[in-house]
Amino acid sequence: MNIKLMLAVMAAKIAAFLSRMFGGKGSSLPGVVARKIYAGTLRDLAGQARQGIIMVTGTNGKTTTNNMIASVILSAGNKIVINQEGANLITGVTTAFIRYANWWGRIDCDYALLEVDEASFPKVLMEVTPQMVVVNNFFRDQLDRYGELDKTVTLVRDALKKLPEVQLILNSDDPLVAQMQQATGHRATFFGLAPQQRTETGSQQTREARFCPHCGEELQYHSYQYSQLGSFICPGCSFQRPEPEVEGFAVETVGARLRARVKYPQGEAQITLHTQGFYNVYNALAAFAVGNLMGIKEEQIVKGLLTYRPAIGRMETFSYQGKPAILNLVKNPTGYNEGLNSLLSIPGSKTVFMAVNDNDADGRDISWLWDVDFEHLASADHETDLFVCSGLRAEEMALRLKYAGIPREKITVIRELEAAIKTALEGPGQLTYLFSTYTALWPAQKILLALAEKEDTHAEGMSSVS
Incomplete structure (x- = not known):
């Protein structure tokens, strides 16, 4: 029995109770307390996930994607740990494990599902080793905190390079994300939308990635989905949109729901989401790709996506x-x-x-x-x-x-x-x-x-x- 871990967890649980009693959320403070008492809290708790750890990072959609993955994995009968509310700094990730731990620092879970802030991603990887990492997209976000976009991309890319082995799940439509397979050398599965799924004219937005991340030539696009996401090719080198193993098409909004068809290596399915927003199809495709890689049956993946409910403010x-x-x-x-x-x-x-x-x-x-x-x-x-x-x-x-x-x-x-x-x-x-x-x-x-x-x-x- 690790006495330091037990004391850290106990103190953190008391801090969580007091935080909620005085009107706080208790989503980060317990992690701060535990790490002060025992620096190895996150490492020791994360090591108890029997089947492994899945991380989600990127700019937009981390909470939604992580919660969709949770719905899929739960539909297959697994036990999970998850930072469901979106507290994604290292203290929030630590708090998630503390919530699921008993007073003696023991956790009963098959998988840990963690959304991780891009800037905190390297720090978390120093203490937690994931088996899968989902990267959704990269956009400008809080310039006073992250700096320019290329800094954020470099942080994630360099952190991934240091992992000895990991399965990447990457957005094929974002060149900033799609580059990660070649840049890191890790095996990757791609998800994306079939070209020209976006028919409305309201998406003439600022493009975050005009130039090839490998050779610097200006990228050419056959079509856009939104921002820099689309069907791209570099005229200066061989870099182009990878063919996604999991691809969505026939996207439609039906009342308050989204529907789409999904092609994947074993066949084709229809998914229904109880949420709106075209971008949420990407989040669902990422979750579908994770479920398929894990060997979860199609029916369970579809059921899991159907039972997903939006987190606060999504x-x-x-x-x-x-x-x-x-x-x-x-x-x-x-x-x-x-x-x-x-x-x-x-x-x-x-x-x-x-x-x-x-x-x-x-x-x-x-x-x-x-x-x-x-x-x-x-x-x-x-x-x-x-x-x-x-x-x-x-x-x-x-x-x-x-x-x-x-x-x-x-x-x-x-x-x-x-x-x-x-x-x-x-x-x-x-x-x-x-x-x-x-x-x-x-x-x-x-x-x-x-x-x-x-x-x-x-x-x-x-x-x-x-």
Whole structure:
């Protein structure tokens, strides 16, 4: 029995209880306490996963992908550890194991599923050895914290190189991600969308990767999905979009659900997701690829994806006096653009709430708002009756909307969150769509839970499998 581990876990559990009692989430503090008492806490707890560890990293979609993988693995009857709420720094990862451990530091699990922040990825790999690593995408995010995008890509690439052996699951449509197989020498399975799945015109966004990561020539694209994701080829070397082993096509939105067909080595399936947002198909394809590599049956993978429910702020749906409300986390230009596309894809009139904070976890630099395509939103402003701007930087958000061309009479500023959310919910739109940066997200959800009912579509039927 490891006395130091036991003491660290006990102290961390007490810290978690006290944190929650005083209104905190207890998602990182227990990890901080445990690591102070015993530096080997994470290493020792992670080593108890019987079948191995799966990590998810990248810029957007880590929480959703990790939770979808969890649903797939649980559908096959496995026991898991997961940092489900998205606390993805090394302290949050440590806390996840502590939550599942008993007071003596013992964990009963088959797999540990960990979403890991890109900047923390090298630190976590020094203590935890994964069998699989999923890399979703790379976009500019919190420049004051991460620096330029190539720095983030280099951090992940160099950390992967140091692993003696690992199975990579990579997004074939993102050249910044697809390069990882050649750059690291590890075996890789690719997932992606068939070319030209995006038919709407609202995705003319800033491209994060114009040049080949290997030779520096400008990449040529046959088609885009969004941002730099698409069918690319380098005219200067042999680098091009890898043929994905798991490929989605025939993507459609049906009410509040997404459907897609999936081709994979053993056949073809139809998946249904109880969430919206075109980008979520990529997250589902990554989870499908993981399940298939693990030998999980097709029926169980499809069932697992069907039973997935969005985490806090990931297209989370509520009902206020019979009117739907959707809460969506936004943290960088690409994610916000995709949120706007999801908003505009929903028929009917809308009231839009936008909370912007600039705390450390959000990133102090909010200049990224000027790279978001709010002009696209302004071109369809007849669909939106009211814009409610809130949070610490509410005035800057309102100014950005004004310069995008939103009529001034449609914009209102209410810095106090509860009053702003209530105003939005009671707005004239048939639907309320709430955008929130990270530190405003938890308070916004708490307010919504008090004012509205959280919807659960779990009772809807299974999708077909072929």
